[in-house]
Amino acid sequence: MKKSIGAKTFLYPMPVFIVGTYDEQKKPNIATVAWGGICCSKPPCLNVCLRQATYTYGNLMARKAFTVNIPSETHVKESDYVGIASGRDTDKFAVAGLTPVASDLVDAPYIQEFPMVLECKVSHVLEIGLHTLFVGEILDIKVDEACLTENGKPDITKIKPFSFAMDSQAYYGTGPYLAPAFAIGKELKK
Amino acid sequence: MKKSIGAKTFLYPMPVFIVGTYDEQKKPNIATVAWGGICCSKPPCLNVCLRQATYTYGNLMARKAFTVNIPSETHVKESDYVGIASGRDTDKFAVAGLTPVASDLVDAPYIQEFPMVLECKVSHVLEIGLHTLFVGEILDIKVDEACLTENGKPDITKIKPFSFAMDSQAYYGTGPYLAPAFAIGKELKK
Numbered sequence: 001m002k003k004s005i006g007a008k009t010f011l012y013p014m015p016v017f018i019v020g021t022y023d024e025q026k027k028p029n030i031a032t033v034a035w036g037g038i039c040c041s042k043p044p045c046l047n048v049c050l051r052q053a054t055y056t057y058g059n060l061m062a063r064k065a066f067t068v069n070i071p072s073e074t075h076v077k078e079s080d081y082v083g084i085a086s087g088r089d090t091d092k093f094a095v096a097g098l099t100p101v102a103s104d105l106v107d108a109p110y111i112q113e114f115p116m117v118l119e120c121k122v123s124h125v126l127e128i129g130l131h132t133l134f135v136g137e138i139l140d141i142k143v144d145e146a147c148l149t150e151n152g153k154p155d156i157t158k159i160k161p162f163s164f165a166m167d168s169q170a171y172y173g174t175g176p177y178l179a180p181a182f183a184i185g186k187e188l189k190k
Numbered sequence: 191m192k193k194s195i196g197a198k199t200f201l202y203p204m205p206v207f208i209v210g211t212y213d214e215q216k217k218p219n220i221a222t223v224a225w226g227g228i229c230c231s232k233p234p235c236l237n238v239c240l241r242q243a244t245y246t247y248g249n250l251m252a253r254k255a256f257t258v259n260i261p262s263e264t265h266v267k268e269s270d271y272v273g274i275a276s277g278r279d280t281d282k283f284a285v286a287g288l289t290p291v292a293s294d295l296v297d298a299p300y301i302q303e304f305p306m307v308l309e310c311k312v313s314h315v316l317e318i319g320l321h322t323l324f325v326g327e328i329l330d331i332k333v334d335e336a337c338l339t340e341n342g343k344p345d346i347t348k349i350k351p352f353s354f355a356m357d358s359q360a361y362y363g364t365g366p367y368l369a370p371a372f373a374i375g376k377e378l379k380k
Contacts, residue, residue: 002307002332003342009228010331010344011236011308012260012351013203013364037227038199039239042320046201047237049229070202076368080375095378117192118201126316128325130232135318141200142192149357152193154200156355161202162368163353165346167339169371174203175363178266178352182359185270188285 009035013163016079016171019048020067020100020109020117021059023087028100028109030069030092031056032083034164035131044138046118049131055087060122060134065106068136070116073160076171105139115147115159203353206269206361209238210257210290210299210307211249213277218290218299220259220282221246222273224354225321234328236308239321245277250312250324255296258326260306263350266361295329305337305349 017033033056036048046068050057060066071079078096085092093100093111100109103119110117120136127133147158162171207223223246226238236258240247250256261269268286275282283290283301290299293309300307310326317323337348352361 001335003335003338005331005333005338005342005344007234007328007330009231009234009236009328010306011205011228011258012306012344012346012349013205013353014228015201015203035228035230038201038204038225039237039323040225040318040321041199044197044199045318045321046199047229047323068201073368077374077377080369080371080373081378082375084372084375085379097378116200116202124316124318126314126323126325128230128235128314131230131235133229133237133316133323133325135316135323138197138199141195141198143195145191145193148193148195152195153357154195154202156202156357156362159202163203163364164371167343167346169373171368171371171374172346173365173368174353175365178263178361178363179270180360181270181354182274183270184267184361185272185274187267188271188287189275 010166014166016071016162016164017048018069018071018079018082018111019056020069021056022063022108023059024062028093029055029059029087030082032079039135045135046138047133047135049133051130052132063107064122065108066120066136067103067108067110068118069111069114070159070161071114073162073173075114076162115144116154117142200356204356206261206352206354207238208259208261208269208272208301209246210259211246212253212298213249218283219245219249219277220272222269229325235325236310236328237323237325239323241321253297254312255298256310256326257293257298257300258308259301259304260349260351261304263352263363265304266352305334306344307332
């Protein structure tokens with residue numbers, strides 16, 4: 001039996017993306033974003049959503065560029081910190097002990113210590129309500145060599161991404177392999 | 191050392207949403223979508239992204255309503271099947287052994303057997319490229335009573351959502367509890 005819990009923003013899984021931008025003085029900034037995901041395959045695009053009041057919103061509107069950095073389980077403390085401090089009055093890279101690297105493709109910094117980064121150029125801006133949705137065209141993905149498969153693809157078991165559970169306000173790791181996609185479902189087609 | 195792997199659509203974690211819609215004849219349909227997420231808190235909204243060629247795209251454009259159903263680990267086979275068959279020539283509910291329930295709030299069906307559903311009304315349509323992004327205002331969330339905490343919130347450890355790893359084309363479960371959000375990061379503030 002299903003019970004109504006009202007109009008809320010619970011959803012599973014919810015990601016933990018660290019968005020890298022430069023401010024007006026080119027100070028590198030990072031902010032945690034749980035609202036976003038891939039949104040187009042051709043051109044490859046992702047979206048992140050931000051409140052107008054955030055420092056990253058202003059940076060994004062001015063620079064039209066950002067990176068999305070994927071943290072490993074070992075970066076849970078840094079990822080959480082980046083979501084509770086503001087770049088207006090803090091150098092979050094310095095406090096978190098992280099190293100900004102200038103992207104060679106977009107006007108934004110990425111995090112050296114994180115295993116994977118997507119470099120994006122803002123292509124669409126959609127104001128929805130309290131949040132604004134930014135679509136970024138993915139110009140490149142860079143992955144730590146140690147986190148690649150033999151075939152040169154990212155390896156989820158080496159990247160060890162985690163997710164955010166809004167219900168309990170907690171972070172959860174990636175669980176065990178369950179089944180092959182585009183394959184296990186064929187059993188029902190017979 | 192990071193290695194460039196090109197402009198692709200890899201991202202972690204990637205969700206597995208089952209989108210419920212009605213077609214012109216009011217036949218209930220479901221489709222698997224990995225591209226989407228929460229996109230606004232006020233009003234509460236989520237987005238899903240679809241190719242124009244899909245059956246669900248036409249249903250969404252006509253009905254302006256949909257549900258997002260969150261599967262449990264036990265529904266991995268059904269969720270995969272729903273992503274590889276088309277509603278044009280199949281009754282996917284019937285083949286997957288799932289039961290459509292008419293939403294009382296929006297013109298769309300949801301899946302009785304899945305633990306959680308978000309009922310949405312399309313508020314924005316953004317054409318990006320091969321994919322179109324649909325923003326849906328969340329009018330209500332319904333959760334199986336057995337998957338709620340004592341405080342009436344969804345419980346990730348009971349819902350047992352899973353994610354899609356595009357690299358290896360596989361499904362992965364939810365992993366262990368790692369740390370409290372908006373808390374563990376404070377240790378870096380000192």
